[in-house]
Amino acid sequence: MTTTHSAGEPAPDAPPAAPTTEDGPQDPDPEAGLGLIPTPVPADAAAATAVEVAAAGVDLAAEAAARVTPASAAVEPVWAIEARELVKSYRGRRRGDPPVHAVRGISLRVPAGTIFGLLGPNGAGKTTTVRMLATLARPEGGSATVAGHDLLRRPWDVRRSIAIVPQRSGADPDATGRENLLLQGRLYGLSGMGLARRADELLERFALGDAAGRLARTYSGGMLRRLDVAIGLVARPAVLFLDEPTTGLDPEARAVMWSEIEALTADGLSILLTTHYLEEADRLAARVAIVENGQVVVEGTPEELKSELRDDTVDLELAETPDASQAEVLRGRLAALPGVGEVTLDGRSVRARVATGAAALPAVFAAVDAAGLATATASVARPSFDDVYLRHVGRRFGRHEELT
């Protein structure tokens, strides 16, 4: 589970989850459950979340799961989105060009009431996947259920239950913030006082009250993005698609956006979020799928993915650059230490994977001394999401994309 889920405080050393929930989400059976409510219900959504959370060992959620009565405990999790082997390709730019296989069989399950992150570089197929699930693009293969409705057979039912916040804003720049919200409400069949109240409520919630009467084109990047999300929420969708919600925002605006997005699941909303920021997926998403080249490379909670990489990393900065023979000696001595895995030397920096970083440090220092070198700085790091990405995609995530 992420350390930021609204359901509770992070408790990495919480007791293991109850045996009944250890298997995590099970395949929902159409015959089971309440039998008539496919869209996520607050109680069910909470239960589904609780099962998820408990499986990951967060104590508050485990308590929540324990509070669930036996009858509803039997209710299996509700999937906000269940996609099976979605496929989509586009014609080449010019005639004769080979088709572009944007998505090559993506399957996803998003538990109701949670944030699911699709992480990957530009062009990996994230946006195409979102477009298919939001009924914008028709899949060539596969099937999906969104908010309880069959994507291919009942697209209009899907559309009534979802909203999308596209990469390119989606707000009308020539309308005021408030008018944008009212228009969205009318398109979904809302009207009158109820709609006006809903618009005001959202403007307040997203700190746009003062700018409500200004044209959206005058908004700052952060304000516009908050307006985009507010527009998406007007009609109280069951599933919200956020396509790169913080791309292009400055760090401060991004932080604000993150806390807004985190708060959304408290209403039972399910969110499919695409991002190419590792940090964003790590912080917001209860589950993450890393997408590369139109396929899901790996999927799990951020913690699960990180725990696959058990080893800590010891990073050393040497006082001076070792010569070839010193480097060889150092490499040999480090590799000979118990619990030390892969060792990388690059100029003055030394990186070693070790089982327990802190415990290995003295021996590592000794190895440096024995090679006739001196350590300038040393640090020990727990595995990061960056490492997960590196391991599964096979190359380091573009650093420049993380720094705006």
Added chain:
Amino acid sequence: MTTTQPITVAVPLSVDAAEVPATGSARPLGSRQFGALTARLLRSLLRRPAFVAITLVQAVVWLPLFGSLFRSVATVPGFGQGEYIDYLTPGVATMSVLFSAGWTGVRLIDDMENGVMERLLASPTRRWAIVGGTVAYEAVIVAVQVTLVVLLGWGLGARLRSGPLGVVVLIAVAVTLSTAVAALSDALALVVRRREALIAAANFLVLPLTFLSTGMMPERLLPGWIRAVAHYNPANWAVSASRMALAVHPDWLSILWNLLALVVLAAVSWALAAHAFSSYQRSL
């Protein structure tokens, strides 16, 4: 999964959801969506006074311009009786319709560029309401423009012999032509998806349509081939109907036929726009 469920019940998602009907509780009405989308375009037009001014001046500037330029046409043998301004007013009214409505598709391209289209397509908004919003918006603009042209023509000495009824018919003709051209422009916009390309195409079509008609010159003064072409030119159908509507004794039957031809054209344009819309969606 839940596809087998016979009943789809939308459930309020937040505590205070009871105040507002939740999504999916009813199928939103296409007519309401159409109204909301049309109103949105008109509101943003009114927000830009400079743009409103240009739209109106554009309509009004042609009448004195062509009026002076072609004044001597009325003295050419074969023109017939009456002042040139009488003759010109319906022609300029039609011309301003073409110039205005040809650009309609720009609204759709704007929406594609800033993500509004994606948001609309993922919402339960009826597709016809999206295209219809731009067409209706254009119809309102055209009705105002044509009214101004007629009032200006009247000010410059044109006689509206059949009275207010003739003017109303002229506006109806203009709006019908506008609907046809606007839907065509939308269809083109959905295909080319680039503002420059759309504007170039619109300008390329508008001038020939205007001049290969009896808008500026009576049929008798036109070269034979232009006369032949004009017969099939929808702009000419509109000019003829408008001019007849302002005559002393309007030939209502001919007007009706011309209007009917324009309605058929509008229906064909609309079908083209619908077709273009679905291929646009397939390309997403």
